[in-house]
Amino acid sequence: MLLAAVGVNHQTAPLDLRERLAFSAEGLKEGLRALRDTLHTRTGGNAVETAILSTCNRTEIYCAAQADPREALVNWLANSRELREVDLMQHSYRLVHEGAVRHAFRVASGLDSMVLGEPQILGQMKDAVRTASDTGTLGGTLGQMFQRTFAVAKEVRSTTEIGAHSVSMAAASVKLAEAVFESLADCRVLLIGAGDMVELVAAHFASRRPRHMAIANRTLERGARLAQQVGAEAMRLADMPQRLAEFDIVVSSTASTLPIIGLGAAERMVRQRRHKPVVMVDLAVPRDIEPEVSQLPDVYLYSVDDLTELVRNNGEKRQAAVHQAESIIESRVQGFLQWMDDREQVPLIRQLQEQSRNWQQAEVERARRALARGDSPDAVMELLARNLSQKFLHNAFAAMHQTDPQHRDQVTRAVQRLFLTPHRGCGHNS
Known part of the structure; x- marks a missing residue:
């Protein structure tokens, strides 16, 4: 494969x-x-x-x-x-x-x-x-x-x-908000969604003790469970557009295939807030907030790509660990490739084992018949060993004789590796 x-x-x-x-x-x-x-x-x-x-x-x-x-x-x-x-x-x-x-x-x-x-x-x-x-x-x-x-x-x-x-996307969202607002303790925070990312964001914002936090989700029950964990208000997503202007910070991360906040809703929010600044962080792909919202006055809209520079700066502190990680990965890659190579050989190994069993069975049956006729046990054992050896060596001899001169050396070396290399269990000192 x-x-x-x-x-x-x-x-x-x-x-x-x-x-x-x-x-x-x-x-x-x-x-x-x-x-x-x-x-x-x-x-x-x-x-x-x-x-x-x-x-x-x-x-x-x-x-x-x-x-x-x-x-x-x-x-x-x-x-x-x-x-x-x-x-x-x-x-x-x-x-x-x-x-x-x-x-x-x-x-x-x-x-x-x-x-x-x-x-x-x-x-x-x-x-x-x-x-x-x-x-x-x-x-x-x-x-x-x-x-x-x-x-x-x-x-x-x-x-x-x-x-x-590590500066996660959640922590980066907090840093962006802190760059606009002097203190998050005076801010109202709205989180849209209730998945893993919003859970992380909620934990980071909760640690800053904002004035108020709310979590809007399609399923009120799931949003309520997360809200209870971080001391936030739970609201239905359907109620969010009417209440958007209440919040200074909006972070959204849903699985919606269409925008949750459109340009029209954002324009109404700006008018109702009377040009008080608002930070909006869109962590979703596809985006939850229409990108045109970034053109509105007093709106600071960030997408996942806008967070790149912030997290990259922190990443430079860990470059020393990258080399160690890459070394571990390279070793494990080679180990897995070896497993794949070994796995590819399994059908051939099974065929060889089956062939060997067939030869053994045929020679053992022949030996039993000879013993039943009264032949000498020593002679029967010698014949059995000789016949098995000839079966195993026959194709090697044939390959050496029949191969064209251009490839004969290659075949000869292969035969030497297969049959003349000493190994444990075959009577050689080791």
Whole structure:
């Protein structure tokens, strides 16, 4: 099997392209099935394994197939998102085998993230693998690669300082707000959504003890549970537009495929606030807040890409740990590739074992018949050993005699390695 990874991330593609390539949680299983069926058809019915990782900073397809699937993956991804293939090629990476494994290990370890060492990506990758498994597209090779991936990520995080002093997206949101407002203690904060990212943001803002915090979510019950944890008010998302002007800081991270806050709602907010400044942080992909909102006076709107410089500056403090992490990853990549090579040999090993058993059985039966006739046991044993040796050596002798002179030396060396190398258990001193 050949492994491949095709995708885009915050380093290779602008936000508007990443938005178009993002998969919603609901659309991920459908996408996996469609991709599997497409690849199955293109490969003539050969087995194909797939998984899709889609986050605010990346959309990646991982695949295991008999032949290189990268061209087919790019074609499917472009068509499924109504993109020109040439545009996707321009902004994507297309990795095969060793490169794909190394990329997966680096992503899970936080080395390929906007926030160096951030831990959320590991959970997102586990979710992606779980979805692929539930959909029936994972398979043994890809499944083993991801299990190794998770083990490598755990090793990197437990033995290096890669995650130390990390400025997460949540912490960066707080820093942006503090750059506009002198004290968050006087601010009212609205968080939209109730997922993992909003939970992190809520914890960071709660530590600054703002005057008031509210969490708006489609499902009031889920929003209420998070609100209770951080001492915030819970509100329905449907009530948010009417109350938007109450808040000095708005942070949104939902899985909506359409904007939650449009330009019209933001304009009403600005008028009602009488030009008091408001910080809006959009951590969602696709975006929750229409980008045109940034043009309004007194609105400080930041997208995930706008946080890059802030988190990069902090990341420079951990570059020493990167070298250690990369060394661990490289060692584990080679280990996994060795496992794949060994696995590829299993069918041949089984065939050789079956052939050996057949020869043994035939010679043992012949020996039993000879003993039943009254032949000498010593003579029977010698004949059995001689016949087995001849069977094992016959093809080697034939190959040396029949190979053309140009390749005879190569065959001879192979025969020497196979039959003349001393090893334990064959009567040689060791």
